[in-house]
Amino acid sequence: MGSHPLTKVRVIGSGLIGTSIALGLVQKGVMVQMVDADLNAQALATDLVGGVEIIEPELVIFALPTPLLPLVIGREFELNPNSTFMDVGSVKAEVLQHIEAISGLATKFLPTHPMAGRELGGARAARADLFQGRSWVLTPDAATDPAAKSLVLQLISMLGAVAIELSAADHDSAVARVSHLPQIVASLMAKQLIGAAPEWMELAGPGLRDTTRIAASDEGLWKEIIYANRSEISQLLIQLETDLKLMIQSLAEPAAIAALLAAGRTGRALIPGKHGGVAREYTYLPIVIDDKPGQLAAIFNECAVMNVNVEDLSIEHSPGQLSALITLALSEGDAGKLADHLSSIGWNVHPIRN
Amino acid sequence: MGSHPLTKVRVIGSGLIGTSIALGLVQKGVMVQMVDADLNAQALATDLVGGVEIIEPELVIFALPTPLLPLVIGREFELNPNSTFMDVGSVKAEVLQHIEAISGLATKFLPTHPMAGRELGGARAARADLFQGRSWVLTPDAATDPAAKSLVLQLISMLGAVAIELSAADHDSAVARVSHLPQIVASLMAKQLIGAAPEWMELAGPGLRDTTRIAASDEGLWKEIIYANRSEISQLLIQLETDLKLMIQSLAEPAAIAALLAAGRTGRALIPGKHGGVAREYTYLPIVIDDKPGQLAAIFNECAVMNVNVEDLSIEHSPGQLSALITLALSEGDAGKLADHLSSIGWNVHPIRN
Numbered sequence: 182m183g184s185h186p187l188t189k190v191r192v193i194g195s196g197l198i199g200t201s202i203a204l205g206l207v208q209k210g211v212m213v214q215m216v217d218a219d220l221n222a223q224a225l226a227t228d229l230v231g232g233v234e235i236i237e238p239e240l241v242i243f244a245l246p247t248p249l250l251p252l253v254i255g256r257e258f259e260l261n262p263n264s265t266f267m268d269v270g271s272v273k274a275e276v277l278q279h280i281e282a283i284s285g286l287a288t289k290f291l292p293t294h295p296m297a298g299r300e301l302g303g304a305r306a307a308r309a310d311l312f313q314g315r316s317w318v319l320t321p322d323a324a325t326d327p328a329a330k331s332l333v334l335q336l337i338s339m340l341g342a343v344a345i346e347l348s349a350a351d352h353d354s355a356v357a358r359v360s361h362l363p364q365i366v367a368s369l370m371a372k373q374l375i376g377a378a379p380e381w382m383e384l385a386g387p388g389l390r391d392t393t394r395i396a397a398s399d400e401g402l403w404k405e406i407i408y409a410n411r412s413e414i415s416q417l418l419i420q421l422e423t424d425l426k427l428m429i430q431s432l433a434e435p436a437a438i439a440a441l442l443a444a445g446r447t448g449r450a451l452i453p454g455k456h457g458g459v460a461r462e463y464t465y466l467p468i469v470i471d472d473k474p475g476q477l478a479a480i481f482n483e484c485a486v487m488n489v490n491v492e493d494l495s496i497e498h499s500p501g502q503l504s505a506l507i508t509l510a511l512s513e514g515d516a517g518k519l520a521d522h523l524s525s526i527g528w529n530v531h532p533i534r535n
Numbered sequence: 536m537g538s539h540p541l542t543k544v545r546v547i548g549s550g551l552i553g554t555s556i557a558l559g560l561v562q563k564g565v566m567v568q569m570v571d572a573d574l575n576a577q578a579l580a581t582d583l584v585g586g587v588e589i590i591e592p593e594l595v596i597f598a599l600p601t602p603l604l605p606l607v608i609g610r611e612f613e614l615n616p617n618s619t620f621m622d623v624g625s626v627k628a629e630v631l632q633h634i635e636a637i638s639g640l641a642t643k644f645l646p647t648h649p650m651a652g653r654e655l656g657g658a659r660a661a662r663a664d665l666f667q668g669r670s671w672v673l674t675p676d677a678a679t680d681p682a683a684k685s686l687v688l689q690l691i692s693m694l695g696a697v698a699i700e701l702s703a704a705d706h707d708s709a710v711a712r713v714s715h716l717p718q719i720v721a722s723l724m725a726k727q728l729i730g731a732a733p734e735w736m737e738l739a740g741p742g743l744r745d746t747t748r749i750a751a752s753d754e755g756l757w758k759e760i761i762y763a764n765r766s767e768i769s770q771l772l773i774q775l776e777t778d779l780k781l782m783i784q785s786l787a788e789p790a791a792i793a794a795l796l797a798a799g800r801t802g803r804a805l806i807p808g809k810h811g812g813v814a815r816e817y818t819y820l821p822i823v824i825d826d827k828p829g830q831l832a833a834i835f836n837e838c839a840v841m842n843v844n845v846e847d848l849s850i851e852h853s854p855g856q857l858s859a860l861i862t863l864a865l866s867e868g869d870a871g872k873l874a875d876h877l878s879s880i881g882w883n884v885h886p887i888r889n
Contacts, residue, residue, distance in 0.1 A: 296738055308885050310823055313860075316738055345737055355735030362727060363746040368799025369778050370720045373771055374712060375802045381709035383699060384650055384670055385806050391745040392717040396803040400796035404789040411786035417727055418783045424723050425779060429772045432765035435758040442754035445722025448729045449750040452739050469664055477845055478835030485829035496847050506667075531662050 185328060187211055187335050191238040191261070193253055195219070195226030198269050198295065199244030200307035203230040205340040208309050214238070218252075226304040237261070240332055243268040246405060250279045258286055265329040266290040267336075271356065272409035273320050273349035288326045291333045292349060294318045294356070295342060310341065317342035320349040357413035364395055364403055365418065371396035387495075463492055464516035466509045469529040480507065480528070487522050489515040539682060541565055541689050545592040545615070547607055549573070549580030552623050552649065553598030554661035557584040559694040562663050568592070572606075580658040591615070594686055597622040600759060604633045612640055619683040620644040621690075625710065626763035627674050627703035642680045645687045646703060648672045648710070649696060664695065671696035674703040711767035718749055718757055719772065725750035741849075817846055818870035820863045823883040834861065834882070841876050843869040 190206055192199045195217040203213040207230055215232040217223035226232065241257050243250055247270040257266070266289055268276050276292045297315040317337045321330050337344045347355065371393040374382070407414060424441065431437035470476040477496075484491055493510035511519060520532035544560055546553045549571040557567040561584055569586040571577035580586065595611050597604055601624040611620070620643055622630050630646045651669040671691045675684050691698045701709065725747040728736070761768060778795065785791035824830040831850075838845055847864040865873060874886035 296740060308821075310883075310885070313823070318738065345734070347734070351732070351735065355731070355738050358728060358731050359735060359739045359743045363724060363743045364796075365782060366720060366724045367742075367746050368796045369775060369782065370717060371799040371802035372778055372795065373716060373775055373802065374805050375798065377709070377712050377805065378705070379805075380699070380701070381705070381713060382805055382807050384672065384709050385713045386650060388721075388749045389713045389717045390806060391748045392721050393799075393803045393806065394745045395742045396796075396799040398796070398800075400793040400800065403796055404793040407786065407792050408789045415783060415786055418779060418786075421723060421727055422776065422779050422783065424726055425772060425776050428719060428723065429769060429776065432761065432769055432772075435762045438761050439754040439758035441726065442718075442722045442750075442752070442757055444729065445725040445747075445750040446752070446754065448725035448727065449747045451728050451731065451733075451736055452744060452747065453736050467662075469667065473844065475839040478832065478839040481832030481835045485832040490827065491831055491850070493850050494848070496845075529664075531664065 185239060185332060187239055187332060187339065189235045189238040189240075190214075190336075191216060191235065191241045191257075191264070193217075193241065193243050193257065194245035195222040195304050196244060197298070197303060197306050197311075199242065200226045200229060200304040201297075201309065201311035202242060202244065202269075202336075202340065203232065204307055204309035205312065206336070207231050209339045211339070222304065226307075229304055229307065238264050240264060240336065241266050242336075243270075246270075247272065247275050247279075247409060248405070250276065251282070254279055254286070255283055258283055264289070265326075265332045267293050267319075267333050269293055269295055270409075271360075271406045273352045274412075275409050277349055287324045289329050291325055291329055292320045293333060293337075294320075294352060295337075295340075297342075312337075313341040315342050316345050318345050318347055318352050320347055320352050322348070353410055353413050357410055357417055361407055361410055361414050362417050362421070364398060365407065365414070366421070367393050367396040368398075463510035464513045466511055466516045466520055467531045468507050468509070468523065469531070470507055477507065480509075480523070483523055483526070483528075484509075484519060487515075487519055489519045539593060539686055541593055541686060541693065543589045543592040543594075544568075544690075545570060545589065545595045545611075545618070547571075547595065547597050547611065548599035549576045549658050550598060551652070551657060551660050551665075553596065554580045554583060554658040555651075555663065555665035556596060556598065556623075556690075556694065557586065558661055558663035559666065560690070561585050563693045565693070576658065580661075583658055583661065592618050594618060594690065595620050596690075597624075600624075601626065601629050601633075601763060602759070604630065605636070608633055608640070609637055612637055618643070619680075619686045621647050621673075621687050623647055623649055624763075625714075625760045627706050628766075629763050631703055641678050643683050645679055645683055646674045647687060647691075648674075648706060649691075649694075651696075666691075667695040669696050670699050672699050672701055672706050674701055674706050676702070707764055707767050711764055711771055715761055715764055715768050716771050716775070718752060719761065719768070720775070721747050721750040722752075817864035818867045820865055820870045820874055821885040822861050822863070822877065823885070824861055831861065834863075834877070837877055837880070837882075838863075838873060841869075841873055843873045 189212045191214045192203050193216045195215050203215060206213050212233050212235050213230055214235045215223055215226040215230055238261060241261055241264045270276055271294060273292045280286050280290045295312050295315060295317045297312050319333055334344055428441050489511060491509050495508050520530050523530045543566045545568045546557050547570045549569050557569060560567050566587050566589050567584055568589045569577055569580040569584055592615060595615055595618045624630055625648060627646045634640050634644045649666050649669060649671045651666050673687055688698055782795050845863050849862050874884050877884045
């Protein structure tokens with residue numbers, strides 16, 4: 182692995198992902214050429230990245246919507262017969278079809294999918310650190326040239342991401358469940374709010390907000406992803422429909438409702454926690470603060486003084502109130518230590534006594 | 536309003552809500568008696584609260600599961616014929632039936648529902664400030680004695696909550712949409728994760744986490760709430776089923792997928808933002824920090840120095856990484872000011888240039 186150093190990369194597509202990859206590579210000393218059918222976009226990305234013209238790139242990266250791949254893939258293979266190729270699309274089944282359509286390409290084309298994105302698109306939103314610490318799936322198969330795989334692993338590592346190998350089919354099943362289904366569910370849930378009286382919405386709490394947060398996503402992007410992975414998604418939606426029917430039939434039986442909710446709790450517990458492990462149990466420390474600058478700083482100063490590591494936190498403002506509730510997620514030991522310390526210096530701390 | 540000062544309150548039920556109400560009232564100088572069928576629970580709550588024995592309470596609060604109300608409501612009315620009564624249950628239709636079963640009670644019993652709770656139950660988890668800044672629905676009707684309503688409003692105000700008047704039917708419709716439906720949707724979504732390969736779960740991102748967060752809730756509590764409000768919930772689930780079917784049928788048509796997702800975005804935008812207004816547009820400022828104590832403190836110090844008010848924030852740790860991404864939600868002006876300042880002193884800030 183790593184016997185061919187990565188020095189020259191050609192990036193086809195000057196959107197968020199392509200430009201972010203390029204920015205990250207250039208920071209590591211790799212020469213990058215930005216290519217885009219839209220010459221203005223190409224010029225902008227080239228400027229942002231410090232792109233150069235290169236010949237014989239070791240790696241050609243397709244960073245454009247998968248349906249557009251057939252327009253460029255053949256020509257790029259012709260131009261760069263000795264290069265390795267990769268894409269970054271959200272669904273892999275379709276990519277495989279495009280690769281197989283071109284004789285000789287399968288061994289040198291490695292489909293990949295970086296698990297990173299932003300709420301904004303375009304080269305302007307690109308960041309060199311977009312992939313830092315993110316998972317980056319690669320889906321090699323028995324035909325994949327080991328040297329091609331090694332080159333792609335090198336790129337993933339350079340960009341600070343964590344490589345995960347899956348089959349293309351497993352990838353598509355996995356993202357259907359952990360990404361595409363949640364998007365559809367959040368959108369359909371949020372759709373049910375249409376027509377509610379505005380004053381009813383005053384009763385909305387964090388549960389509704391969290392459950393529908395990603396319903397604010399851009400439908401233009403998502404319609405293509407969902408369409409591309411529709412066979413996997415369809416199976417999941419049909420299973421969800423079965424469960425939804427069962428819930429409707431169970432509404433007059435508390436025990437049956439509880440059984441469905443308990444299954445949900447079981448499913449929820451399968452999601453790994455931060456730092457990649459199984460979900461850690463944090464202790465939550467609620468603190469009531471004045472909703473004004475300086476309060477959070479003061480609390481985090483005390484955390485630093487006590488050498489306490491804040492794993493997560495939430496801030497809840499209340500309608501019509503000038504106070505806010507901040508809840509820190511801490512290890513149990515840190516929570517006890519910090520609660521005692523903050524209380525002793527007059528903070529309004531509410532440790533959970535259990 | 537407020538012509539009868541609240542001085543003596545009898546709380547039936549020593550769980551989280553009853554004990555939290557009592558704690559809050561005692562802090563305001565009100566005498567409170569805790570009553571519970573479980574004498575150990577009663578003794579514990581009395582100790583926690585500083586409960587006393589009182590006669591002729593102005594207000595009797597039923598803070599117990601609504602199905603248990605018929606066991607105590609008649610006797611309490613007999614014992615306290617001059618008192619005002621209220622409950623705190625999550626669904627109001629059922630309470631009305633229990634009230635109407637007792638002649639003469641309807642004018643003096645005001646159904647209410649504080650929009651507050653915790654992931655923990657019981658007197659030990661009680662907090663005097665549980666209702667601070669929360670909405671507290673009351674559902675008076677034409678028969679309600681104005682003096683009874685005035686007393687309940689006094690209590691809500693003493694506990695720092697914000698009173699919202701709705702009809703009982705509107706209340707039940709509202710909570711079905713903003714609370715019960717999200718719970719069911721989150722649970723059914725999380726249930727779909729059962730059976731997924733553990734390595735697939737490594738691809739889970741914040742979208743899945745948020746969408747399923749409340750699926751971790753206690754099914755014992757929720758089965759009763761859902762059961763009690765089943766007629767409202769049933770209508771919503773049937774509408775959701777229709778939309779889900781439509782999505783399944785739309786999977787081969789990107790434009791139809793987009794239309795459903797767009798409706799979700801419209802629904803999401805109806806949720807009021809913090810501070811009770813329509814959702815505010817924040818500017819998000821991402822900052823990459825070392826994942827160690829002192830970093831957050833340092834950032835919030837700079838916020839205080841610059842007089843910048845942080846509206847919300849999220850921390851994202853990456854698997855296997857020692858850095859974390861903190862994203863601050865700020866006003867546009869504050870975001871620009873802070874980004875410039877932090878960059879100038881060497882922080883790894885990534886303002887969104889749009």
